[in-house]
Amino acid sequence: MRNPGHRVIIYAKDARDFQHKIAQVLLNSTAARGKGGVGAQLASSLQVEVRSVDFDTVFKGTPLEEWYYGRYLKLAKRPILDLCDAMRLALLYTLGGTYLDLDIMSLNRMDGLGRAMAAVDEGATEPTHLSFHAKQAPWGGLFFIGNALFRFPPRDPFILAVMEELPRRYDPLKWANTGPYLITRVYENRCRAGSDAWEYASGGEEDYCKSLTVLEPRALCPVFMFNNQVLMHRYPPPHMTCILLRI
Helix, strand or coil: CCCCCCCEEEEECCHHHHHHHHHHHHHHHHHHHCCCCHHHHHHCCCCEEEEECCHHHHHCCCCCHHHHHCCCHHHCCCHHHHHHHHHHHHHHHHHCEEEECCCEEECCCCHHHCEEEEECCCCCCCHHHCCCCCCECCCCCECCEEEEEEEECCCCHHHHHHHHHHHHHCCCCCCCCCCHHHHHHHHHHHHCCCCCCCCCCCCCCCHHHCCEEEECHHHEEECCCCCHHHHHCCCCCCCCCCCEEEC
16 A cells, blocks of 8 residues: 555445445455455555545535536536536545546555646647647647646635636536646646746746646556556556556
């Protein structure tokens, strides 16, 4: 376990079924690794909690509450995707902490990251993929922030700014309009407006941008799920400086 002492909260549509599956995984891990295995450590504590998704409660009292009950969401082509993107923001703002997609494994401790997000390569290969004028990033390609990793304290002003922007920019027919495109747009407009310098790790126009880190795409090392090379050999290669491993 790379980040001991952290409590993991998983939000699932069917919490009871997911809790059962988690319990099976923990039991199998314990049996395979012995009493001192990861499964035993998790099973003997309250480190993993599964909660049911309750959009009404999640959005209550946030800038997204009116949007959630509004008419535009009813026209959404992918309502569940848009709701989950928005829910992620609301939970981060209310609870704070580190958000990770379930297909991500931590390779190193994350305690020292501070307020952080991660740029990605996927979805940012062509300017036409973005809904605004994309800028070149110092690591090559176009600058594009994903939403697989967030680390923020409760009531963070940057997350608040993103939530306030969502209803104004929402397009019910566009894919990821509430996710990476929105995050990237807010960061570009609020944290890099009028700046040609790439101070992506500590710069910014707003005060809340000054301690906000955007990790390079290599921090999330992509791995194809059925890649036999990953299963048979050591990964990541020594030359890669991964913080997280994305399966």
